[in-house]
């Protein structure tokens with residue numbers, strides 16, 4: 001080393017530093033200074049835009065067809081958004097209720113935002129987001145048209161899957177079908193369970209409105225309503241994940257994440273991993289839930305689901321200890337989660353479907369043990385809210401009235417806390433300053449608490465804030481962009497999605513909510529490699545299906 005002169009040393013040191021130092025990313029700029037829901041507004045609902053331009057001043061709304069000014073009002077503010085480090089102004093045009101197309105201009109910015117008011121503003125987005133699940137189908141050819149582009153895939157993964165890592169033998173067991181999980185093509189029960197749970201709750205809460213939306217999937221026109229038919233596609237696969245004794249295999253995947261290629265050309269072997277109690281509980285919850293909901297349309301299938309749910313519930317009773325899957329040979333997603341909340345949800349759905357007193361006793365003991373506080377932010381890793389809501393909403397006899405009362409108060413308390421969070425910044429975001437991998441899914445899930453608080457109390461504010469969460473995801477955010485591919489204005493164009501990267505179409509596959517900013521409010525970018533912020537996943541879509549279902553036109 002003595003022979004190396006100082007400048008040379010410095011050069012080596014700098015290159016070493018460059019190797020280890022994080023690469024500075026250019027910040028992804030907002031597309032506009034006027035940030036609002038780019039999809040549309042319901043006639044009678046609150047309507048706000050956030051303006052990131054120096055105020056004070058007025059905003060003006062003109063009718064897009066006549067050019068006539070229909071509203072001119074002062075901007076309200078400024079308010080500081082500590083997360084985005086901005087001073088923001090609010091344009092509130094809630095008084096406008098007449099359906100139509102409008103333009104919005106505001107003091108301090110040359111940008112003009114266009115928006116619509118329509119009673120069916122969320123019908124097409126709901127259809128696109130729900131069809132996203134259809135387009136995720138594995139083991140079959142899928143094809144869809146969106147904005148003039150054709151998105152298609154041939155039947156994929158027909159070899160699913162190998163039992164090597166379950167039994168030690170190189171034997172194939174049928175695991176074809178279901179949905180791919182996300183930007184990757186693997187399949188995981190825990191994440192599928194929360195997805196199905198959200199979709200079925202959308203049906204529970206908004207059945208008639210959901211039923212009126214035609215999804216144009218292969219089953220459309222058949223005996224089972226479209227959204228339930230899509231869930232049934234997944235349940236057909238769930239059956240294959242259940243071992244003969246009722247234990248449920250945790251996942252089915254390649255050993256490593258595959259390349260950014262279409263699923264139909266991926267031929268890397270895929271394996272099951274061993275069972276887990278968490279997956280088994282998620283399976284019980286979904287099967288019991290689906291048995292209840294599908295019964296009027298297909299009683300034989302409902303019987304099969306219920307029998308499967310009972311069998312796996314017996315496994316949970318026989319194995320009280322949390323048993324994780326052995327995934328040591330795998331580098332793909334783990335969805336590793338502690339099982340007490342999953343067991344609670346399983347008991348809630350099985351009781352609601354059967355009215356079985358022993359299951360109710362199990363459920364109430366679990367609620368007491370876990371505590372009655374609702375999780376503010378929930379998803380695949382925490383599902384007790386799902387069980388709480390089912391218990392709370394039940395019309396069955398036998399519940400402990402004290403516990404019901406406590407839970408009712410807890411739900412309202414949590415909804416109030418969420419309202420407080422949504423008023424904190426300038427974008428109506430209900431999650432406060434929490435930004436993490438998949439936080440958009442968390443935001444969409446929170447509408448479930450708000451909507452159920454609304455149902456319980458009749459207080460309009462809960463619904464208003466639920467709609468603001470939808471506004472946020474569809475464009476009233478720092479970036480001024482819709483966060484759902486193919487929906488609204490300035491949607492993500494480069495999601496971390498293997499089909500979008502691997503096909504010949506420039507536009508991404510449509511109808512997918514991307515994960516969202518991670519760490520800080522500005523840390524999102526529309527770049528394919530950025531899976532931490534720009535991936536797509538079934539659980540986030542399930543949440544978005546629920547969020548949009550609440551604002552569909554009443555049939």
Ligand code: 9MR
Pocket residue numbers: 181182183184332333334335437438531535536537
């Ligand atoms: O959504 C999951 C997120 O909550 C986790 O933090 C992250 C890391 O474990 O994994 C996410 O889920 C991914 C899964 O593991 C594999 N398929 C893609 C999922 C979405 O990124």
Ligand code: ZN
Pocket residue numbers: 137138139156157180185263
């Ligand atoms: Zn596949």
